[in-house]
Amino acid sequence: MAATEAEADIHLDGVSKRFGDMTAVDDLTMSIPRGSFYAMLGPSGCGKTTTLRMIGGFEDPTAGKVYLGGSDVTQHPPYRRDVNTVFQSYALFPHLSVEKNVAFGLERKKVGKAEALKRAGEALELVQLSHVGKRKPAQLSGGQQQRVALARALVNRPRALLLDEPLGALDLRLRKQLQIELKRIQQDVGITFVHVTHDQEEAMSMADTIAVMNKGQIEQAGSATDLYERPRTAFVANFLGISNLIEAKVTGDQRVTTHDGAQLHAPECAGLTGDVRIGVRPEKITLLPDGEPVPDGYNALRGKVVVAAFLGVSIQYVIQAAGGEELNVFAQNTDGSEPEGLAVGREVQLVWRPEHTFVVERG
């Protein structure tokens, strides 16, 4: 293994999982650094849970190897892997008190009763639930129950915590609250968290690294900013927010020409030739009424306003570009009235800085 792989807390090497004819995970190689908050993000059925289950030992890979802390654990059952999993359903014991639920795993591992309760108390403190240790799970809210499940998973101080949509059963408000909470806990305990979710906002708000999965493979992994500002595939661009994709041809160094003949500066196209698809995020575009001068050095496309939707602080425009694509633009609603030159039906110019142009397909 390369040095970075040896340092990785969790490393998958060419891992595949097939169920009959169905390939759920397809030759996946990934390294998760120690102490990081790593989110696996993707649509339903892309293989996130199966990947997590193979890290936890609940599923055997059809091919490939799983390493924890540099050791090959591919053949190890779950209980011999130094990781714990938190599931969407909390699975707490209803007849045991909260602190006994948390201490349960330790007592089974032959940690003395007093020591187990002390450690359970510390784990409950970490999730800010010290005051409910004597209650039964049914006397807690859903969010509190999930925090107890978290305390239970942290109590034996695993190398890593695997979280499978742990907030999926909670309502939106609680989910937002617990996202911040989870991030804080991860920073406090400093262990690796691997978090499976299909919610891009959830992944972006918590993770140091996000791996976007599609059809059993990782399409792209990086920080939230990386993925948002420089998505490398149309799938990633569309999965993380709204993107505008435009067909173009490379016609010079860092220069592309769109179908309607507009010449754009695209620094990311350096060294590329042929057909490409470039993109720009809606909030990076400014709309100018037809005929207004384009600032020096900006890219510009022509289009016509199809929809102008007032959303309070912002206005969302849909523009039919001269090249045929429908493009979204988010503009600040500064004076509270519809700018006359940008009304529905008007010819407009879409302008943006060249460095906000990304490329999703290379010719």
Ligand SMILES: Nc1ncnc2c1ncn2[C@@H]1O[C@H](COP(=O)(O)OP(=O)(O)OP(=O)(O)O)[C@@H](O)[C@H]1O
């Ligand atoms: N035990 C199994 N037997 C057969 N097929 C399975 C099994 N487990 C998963 N699959 C299939 O493998 C694919 C990947 O499933 P997986 O649960 O890993 O996806 P996911 O990205 O976690 O989706 P979700 O967000 O819906 O849980 C799916 O098509 C699923 O139907």
